[in-house]
Amino acid sequence: MNLNYKIKNEEVDEEIKKYVQEKIGGLVDQYLEKLDEKINIPIEVEIKKETHHRKGNVIYTEVNIKVPGKILRASTYALTVQAGIDEIEDDLKRQIKKYKEKKESKLRKDWLKLKSFLQGEKRE
Secondary structure, eight states: OEEEEEEESSOOOHHHHHHHIIIIIHHHHHHSTTSGGGGGOEEEEEEEEEEGGGSSEEEEEEEEEEETTEEEEEEEEESSHHHHHHHHHHHHHHHHHHHHHHHHHHHHHHHHHHHHHHHHHHHO
16 A cells, blocks of 8 residues: 655645554454455545635545456545544444445356356266
Protein backbone atom coordinates (compact mmCIF):
# COMPACT_ATOMS: atom_id res chain seq x y z
CA MET A 1 0.00 0.00 0.00
CA ASN A 2 1.33 3.42 -0.83
CA LEU A 3 -0.26 6.73 0.10
CA ASN A 4 0.01 9.66 -2.31
CA TYR A 5 -1.06 13.11 -1.12
CA LYS A 6 -2.34 15.98 -3.24
CA ILE A 7 -2.61 19.05 -1.02
CA LYS A 8 -3.84 22.47 -2.15
CA ASN A 9 -4.38 25.69 -0.14
CA GLU A 10 -4.02 23.85 3.17
CA GLU A 11 -1.25 23.13 5.66
CA VAL A 12 -0.98 19.42 6.40
CA ASP A 13 1.46 18.36 9.08
CA GLU A 14 2.81 14.93 9.97
CA GLU A 15 0.12 14.45 12.62
CA ILE A 16 -2.63 14.65 9.98
CA LYS A 17 -0.71 12.31 7.67
CA LYS A 18 -0.35 9.86 10.55
CA TYR A 19 -4.11 10.13 11.22
CA VAL A 20 -4.87 9.39 7.56
CA GLN A 21 -2.44 6.45 7.64
CA GLU A 22 -4.15 5.02 10.74
CA LYS A 23 -7.71 5.43 9.47
CA ILE A 24 -7.46 4.69 5.74
CA GLY A 25 -4.38 2.45 5.85
CA GLY A 26 -5.86 0.51 8.74
CA LEU A 27 -9.10 0.10 6.82
CA VAL A 28 -7.28 -1.35 3.82
CA ASP A 29 -5.19 -3.64 6.03
CA GLN A 30 -8.24 -4.85 7.94
CA TYR A 31 -10.61 -5.55 5.05
CA LEU A 32 -8.32 -6.29 2.12
CA GLU A 33 -5.71 -8.31 4.02
CA LYS A 34 -6.42 -11.57 2.18
CA LEU A 35 -5.97 -10.10 -1.28
CA ASP A 36 -2.55 -10.72 -2.80
CA GLU A 37 -2.61 -7.23 -4.29
CA LYS A 38 -2.76 -5.53 -0.86
CA ILE A 39 0.90 -4.58 -0.91
CA ASN A 40 0.55 -2.67 -4.18
CA ILE A 41 -2.77 -0.90 -3.57
CA PRO A 42 -2.27 2.79 -4.42
CA ILE A 43 -4.24 5.22 -2.27
CA GLU A 44 -4.63 8.85 -3.35
CA VAL A 45 -5.60 11.42 -0.73
CA GLU A 46 -6.61 14.91 -1.87
CA ILE A 47 -7.00 17.68 0.70
CA LYS A 48 -7.80 21.28 -0.19
CA LYS A 49 -9.33 24.33 1.43
CA GLU A 50 -12.30 25.86 -0.40
CA THR A 51 -15.02 28.40 0.10
CA HIS A 52 -17.87 26.06 -0.69
CA HIS A 53 -21.12 27.89 -1.49
CA ARG A 54 -19.84 30.88 0.46
CA LYS A 55 -20.15 29.13 3.82
CA GLY A 56 -16.61 30.11 4.70
CA ASN A 57 -13.50 28.00 4.61
CA VAL A 58 -14.21 24.29 4.50
CA ILE A 59 -11.90 21.39 3.80
CA TYR A 60 -12.59 19.17 0.80
CA THR A 61 -11.20 15.69 1.31
CA GLU A 62 -11.19 12.91 -1.27
CA VAL A 63 -9.71 9.42 -1.10
CA ASN A 64 -9.30 7.04 -4.05
CA ILE A 65 -8.30 3.42 -3.53
CA LYS A 66 -7.35 1.52 -6.67
CA VAL A 67 -8.16 -2.17 -6.31
CA PRO A 68 -8.07 -4.68 -9.18
CA GLY A 69 -10.85 -3.84 -11.62
CA LYS A 70 -12.29 -0.92 -9.66
CA ILE A 71 -11.61 2.45 -8.04
CA LEU A 72 -13.19 3.00 -4.63
CA ARG A 73 -13.80 6.73 -4.16
CA ALA A 74 -15.20 8.81 -1.32
CA SER A 75 -15.22 12.57 -0.81
CA THR A 76 -16.67 15.04 1.66
CA TYR A 77 -16.70 18.65 2.82
CA ALA A 78 -15.95 19.19 6.52
CA LEU A 79 -14.60 21.83 8.87
CA THR A 80 -11.45 19.83 9.68
CA VAL A 81 -9.39 17.21 7.89
CA GLN A 82 -9.97 14.72 10.72
CA ALA A 83 -13.77 15.09 10.49
CA GLY A 84 -13.58 14.58 6.73
CA ILE A 85 -11.41 11.48 7.08
CA ASP A 86 -13.83 10.03 9.66
CA GLU A 87 -16.76 10.47 7.23
CA ILE A 88 -14.76 9.00 4.37
CA GLU A 89 -13.69 6.04 6.50
CA ASP A 90 -17.32 5.02 7.03
CA ASP A 91 -18.14 5.34 3.32
CA LEU A 92 -15.03 3.45 2.21
CA LYS A 93 -15.65 0.70 4.77
CA ARG A 94 -19.03 0.07 3.13
CA GLN A 95 -17.53 0.11 -0.37
CA ILE A 96 -14.65 -2.21 0.57
CA LYS A 97 -17.02 -4.72 2.18
CA LYS A 98 -19.20 -4.70 -0.95
CA TYR A 99 -16.16 -5.14 -3.22
CA LYS A 100 -14.80 -7.97 -1.08
CA GLU A 101 -18.17 -9.78 -0.95
CA LYS A 102 -18.53 -9.51 -4.74
CA LYS A 103 -15.02 -10.84 -5.30
CA GLU A 104 -15.53 -13.75 -2.87
CA SER A 105 -18.92 -14.54 -4.42
CA LYS A 106 -17.38 -14.66 -7.90
CA LEU A 107 -14.58 -16.94 -6.67
CA ARG A 108 -17.11 -19.24 -5.01
CA LYS A 109 -19.20 -19.36 -8.19
CA ASP A 110 -16.12 -20.17 -10.30
CA TRP A 111 -15.13 -22.97 -7.90
CA LEU A 112 -18.62 -24.47 -8.10
CA LYS A 113 -18.49 -24.42 -11.91
CA LEU A 114 -15.08 -26.10 -11.87
CA LYS A 115 -16.26 -28.68 -9.35
CA SER A 116 -19.36 -29.58 -11.38
CA PHE A 117 -17.26 -29.77 -14.55
CA LEU A 118 -14.74 -32.12 -12.93
CA GLN A 119 -17.49 -34.29 -11.44
CA GLY A 120 -19.07 -34.53 -14.90
CA GLU A 121 -15.75 -35.82 -16.33
CA LYS A 122 -15.41 -38.47 -13.61
CA ARG A 123 -18.83 -39.96 -14.42
CA GLU A 124 -17.95 -40.57 -18.07
